[in-house]
Amino acid sequence: MSVTDIRKDTDQLTMTIASEWDAPIDRVWQLWADPRKLERWWGPPTYPATVVEHDLQPGGRVTYFMTGPEGDRHDGWWRVISVDEPKRLDLQDGFADADGTPNDAMPTTMFTVIFDELGANRTAMTIETKFPSAEAMAQLTEMGMDEGMKAAMGQIDAVLTTP
Amino acid sequence: MVVEQAQRSAATVATTDRFDLVLHALADPTRRDIVRLVLHQEYSVSSLARRYPMSFAAVQKHVAILERASLVTKQERGRERLVRGRIEAVRDVSRMFDQLESAWRDRLDRFGDVLADADPEPVGKNRTKTATPPKNTRSQGAKR
Numbered sequence: 248m249s250v251t252d253i254r255k256d257t258d259q260l261t262m263t264i265a266s267e268w269d270a271p272i273d274r275v276w277q278l279w280a281d282p283r284k285l286e287r288w289w290g291p292p293t294y295p296a297t298v299v300e301h302d303l304q305p306g307g308r309v310t311y312f313m314t315g316p317e318g319d320r321h322d323g324w325w326r327v328i329s330v331d332e333p334k335r336l337d338l339q340d341g342f343a344d345a346d347g348t349p350n351d352a353m354p355t356t357m358f359t360v361i362f363d364e365l366g367a368n369r370t371a372m373t374i375e376t377k378f379p380s381a382e383a384m385a386q387l388t389e390m391g392m393d394e395g396m397k398a399a400m401g402q403i404d405a406v407l408t409t410p
Numbered sequence: 411m412v413v414e415q416a417q418r419s420a421a422t423v424a425t426t427d428r429f430d431l432v433l434h435a436l437a438d439p440t441r442r443d444i445v446r447l448v449l450h451q452e453y454s455v456s457s458l459a460r461r462y463p464m465s466f467a468a469v470q471k472h473v474a475i476l477e478r479a480s481l482v483t484k485q486e487r488g489r490e491r492l493v494r495g496r497i498e499a500v501r502d503v504s505r506m507f508d509q510l511e512s513a514w515r516d517r518l519d520r521f522g523d524v525l526a527d528a529d530p531e532p533v534g535k536n537r538t539k540t541a542t543p544p545k546n547t548r549s550q551g552a553k554r
Contacts, residue, residue, distance in 0.1 A: 249518070253511055253514075255507040262514070264511075266521075284524055287520065288523070376510070
């Protein structure tokens with residue numbers, strides 16, 4: 248695990264995850280820029296992602312869907328705000344209907360990914376996630392987008408049942 | 411009280427309902443400020459009302475929302491109603507961040523796997539390539 252630091256700010260509703268990788272900056276960038284690579288890590292094994300559109304330039308769109316264990320399909324999209332290859336990406340991440348139309352009823356998350364070349368074979372990657380509101384965050388958490396979330400919900404259940 | 415209710419029926423009631431209450435309550439800056447204050451010491455509703463440029467009724471309403479979310483408790487003492495923060499409820503919010511953190515840790519775990527797996531493709535720029543054997547990225551079981 249190469250996560251070096253995680254900072255959470257409950258007031259600003261941001262979470263910043265710093266990580267470092269033994270790879271050149273371009274290769275780290277490729278994991279975002281190459282849809283076939285992206286889909287290998289974006290969704291959890293139980294909800295693998297399939298990237299449909301992938302236009303990584305300002306104003307461009309990336310669309311994807313995740314397939315659940317019951318064959319359930321969850322569509323998502325990114326709106327690409329800005330791109331500075333291979334140093335920075337600003338993205339808005341949201342949910343979509345099955346036909347790929349952005350679902351405005353669901354909250355969106357803003358991502359900023361910053362890549363730093365630490366050496367020829369060492370790259371830092373910092374991801375800042377920002378929620379528009381606490382409600383949005385709750386809603387996203389409830390979506391159970393990731394398997395870790397479900398497990399965590401179970402823990403909360405346990406906490407609440409403990410007197 | 412909401413907490414007792416939640417505790418009694420936690421098995422059946424979606425716990426996320428309570429989360430909703432908590433997060434809705436904390437979405438407002440005045441309410442967040444009130445929570446911060448009353449976590450340190452008790453305040454009467456009227457002394458809280460004096461701190462904000464809004465009516466007593468408005469502050470009272472904020473307190474009621476916080477109370478419903480179990481973020482604060484209100485206690486009558488004489489003619490005063492004293493408000494006190496509940497640290498446990500505040501911890502729920504940080505727990506939610508923890509969920510998010512673990513989801514991202516898992517995601518970055520996979521990121522590392524893909525990165526280690528990816529063919530060391532020719533890198534565009536002229537870079538002296540130190541031959542790196544595929545790195546084992548799972549060094550420690552950093553799962554919490």
